Amino acid sequence: MMTNTLTSTLVLLPFLAAGCCYVLRSNRVRSLVVLVTGFLLIISAVGLIPLTPFTLSAGNLLGVRVHDLVMVADFLLLFLILYFGFKHRSLVVKILSLLQILLVAYLEFFLIKEVPATGTIYCDSLALIMVLIVSVVGSIICFQAIPYMRNHEAHLRLDKSRQHRFFLVMILFLGAMNGLVLSNDLLFFYFFFEVTTLCSFLLIAHDHTATAIQNAVRALWMNSLGGAAFIVGLTGLYYQSGHLDLQLIIINASPGARVFLLSLALLCLAAFTKSAQFPFQSWLLGAMVAPTPVSALLHSSTMVKVGVYLVLRLAPAIHGTFLSQCVAIFGAFTFLAAAALAVGQSNGKKVLAYSTISNLGLIFACAGLNTPQSVTAGILLIVFHAFIKALLFLCVGTIEQHIASRDIEDMRGVYATMPLTALITVMGVIMMIMPPFGVLLSKWMAMEAAARSFYLILIITLGSALTVMYWARWAGTLMSDPFAGRFKPERQPLLTWGALGALSAGAAVLSLAAPWIYTRMIAPAMSGTYLLPYRASGGILENAAGVFAVLPLSVVAAVGFILSIWAVKRAAGARIVAPYLSGIQVTEPGMFKGPMNRLVKAEAKNYYLSSIFGEHKLTAWVNLGAGVLLILMLGGTL
Amino acid sequence: MILTTVYVLTGFVIGPLLGGLISGLDRILTARLQSRIGPPILQPFYDAAKLLGKEKTVVNVWQAFCAFGYLAATSMAVVLFFLRSDLLLILFIQAVGAVFLVVGALASTSPFSQVGAHRELLQILSYEPLLVLVVVGIYLETGSFKIGSVLTHPEPLLLKLPFLFVVLGYALTIKLRKSPFDLSTSHHAHQELVKGLLTDYSGPYLALTEIGHWYEIMLLLGLCALFWATHWVGMTILIVVTYFMEVLIDNVSARMNWRWMLGYVWAMGLTLSLVNLIWLYTA
Amino acid sequence: MLKNLIQKSRIKSPWLLHYDCSSCNGCDIEVLACLTPVYDIERFGIINVGNPKHADILLVTGTVNQRNKKVLVNLFDQMPHPKAVIAIGSCALSGGIFREAYNVVGGVDKVIPVDVYVPGCPAKPEAIIDGVVLGLEKLKTASLPARL
């Protein structure tokens, strides 16, 4: 009973709340609805922790079978996408959505004889982790969106607020994500999969500028391609096994069968499009035209995580196959290529976007590697990446609203005007690249797991060195202070501080709790296909090959941090001198006396090495490489 | 427990002392190679003590934070090394130190610091993958990333990982700030970037970076020592020869630019590691 | 103990910053001669650094003129305490043969406090080294910072 209530809160409440947001056009009421929904989602998600694992059957809703409801909604959704295809004159969208309509119709009316009686909803540790991420991170992002959108619209000077539509889609997105990760019936999964496609389209197009619409349509067709691959894969799976029960499919995997493997490969392809892996990266890069909370949502807890979730879910089924190897190589390749492209970018949001693609690539590599350690690494990476990426996007959004630029060069010395936001951003960067924080912990696991396969480890080490480069550069730039006297205290809305604080504290605490997460949430999921990869005792993760003392290291890091802060306090009494400018500096900060006694600004730009890592140099090659790998993956299953 | 404490203290105290002595020796050796006499062997300690007693001046308080961060990370890496912890983890922590140093330099707007910091990032980019690959090689040979299992390995690693030792040499040259790779900052005299990365660190904070560097020297030589962990004589010979080669290379080569460094080090380093790794896989 | 160590170290490790105001380069060549293997001042822990923030001793050669006096002050300001200034050669002492020129301010001590004057035109390397040693006396007796 409890599980029933909680699950329906997680899935259905957002749909209701989204409707309320649309209908009730008062800012106050809407904010209240968003806040209440968010908190209810968080509470229900936490409430699920002691109840997992569980299975539910959907049964009836208002006297109609849920299965039929979903089917009708599915058709409505696909026709809606078709409509957008016509509206924006996109041939690809039209074709792909027609194809999907036909296939769904074929599947529903001709193939599927009986509706499975049990097991439409299945929640194990992996699903629970996803639900927690979606509900917690997603809700926090929605909270922050309230002040952000107020500013955003004030800035755009709209005569009619469009926030009701915005929050409609944002909240809907959370419900769809929860539904997706909890579905065990693949048709339900497919329905929610398509809902996220539509939601992302609507959110990217939200500002209705020409670029926004263009990018949104691009996102739509790429994700429709994924949807089409998904539904073709489903048809194949049904042919092979006669049902669409995800758990049964995984347990009774028949990796020898060609149709089965090809179907799974198609599902992986769908996952790659959702997770914006190369060569489908352009939709995610284009998505940054949308208001920042959208990027935060797409990049951290929703949308792109669908892909990695799907592949991690399917990992046991493809264990030991060529497909699994292909996924690993493909993921590692994306990890490296996206990191290289991120090095070449000075646009902060693009760096974040490439870093997302890169991290997702690493998760795919972990899933494809398919060992207990690597799968653990993948799951942990999903958790930490969600928190920190959301945090960084919100930080960049906040900075952007102040300096009216998202270029890293313009963020030089932002510390002087927005000290707290800059510090939180640097915290986020530190948590991305430094031990003992979670991302590095997962990277450590991934590397130790990949060490047995020399091409993977080679690619991953190169990628992670590049990663350090673009993050460290950014953190330093934020602190690069042009030295303009005393700091102004910074003002931000309470919800912004709340969101930033909650996300950064959350990421830090979760890092500390990583061994606990491992024993409580990941180890149970490891039973069956995998052996337990680590012993966790006293906050230390250890196995025969390696040891990562999470808790002791965190304690040492905390002590080091406090000492360093103390050093900063004491250094505040130190004499402040101007940066070295060969002795020709003047009292104006950052200036020196140039020819004819004129004042010249001393400037040094970051190295972006665009002659090596620029988009114009790399993108074509990377897309080509990824394309070849994809063909290899699909062809290899035949 | 007592043993752990002893290890921690050794790493923490003996580490920098030895590291300082080695860099003193380094300076004498360099002077001799240039037919000079050179400073006393304790010179690095005099330098550090003097710097510690100087007035504190900063461009930006975050420099102080970063200098402490660098010292904390490098000392931590050495302590973990003495605790026979996980090699990969030690490398990660060592990288934390390097990143702090860069961020501290970027905190100053001086173009010299800025350019130095970016060159240092490129240096990190060059050596970091190599160090990881060396550790992976050790793992493949001994079956574990833990130093403990390297020490119990029956035969010297050098015999199985000769190419990876050369690769480690590349990383060592960059990390010890030796020509031709001393792009971001260098020890002796000054360079086209004034002091590059370290330009705006001064007084006690400069001393901290010096002490941190001693820890780094210890860590890297420790890594070298693992290649002949079966007998202390072999170990000593290996370290002495390696270090002498480093000084020699430093003195006979000119400083190159980052393009060359990245291209050359990656090409040579990755090829050599790959050859050695494939050899290990097939053997 | 610590105090003794630091004071000893100050003498053992003076780092020089050499600033050429507007000399005829005669004195500069003599300064650089000190670094060569013949004199090898690194024996005494002396290093020629290029950066006031690392320097303990400022060596100034040549006369101060209107254009570079600000630079000299800036460099001097950026050096952390304790520090000493050594003026080298007649020019740095008083303006030397250039002192009548329209743009010349005069000796170094017109702009910043000078601790040691090394005469000569140019000053001999031995004299320069001697001047540095004299300058060290000041470093030794300088107070320690209140908090280390």
Ligand code: SF4
């Ligand atoms: S003192 Fe003599 S040698 Fe020195 S700079 Fe002046 S003129 Fe030249």
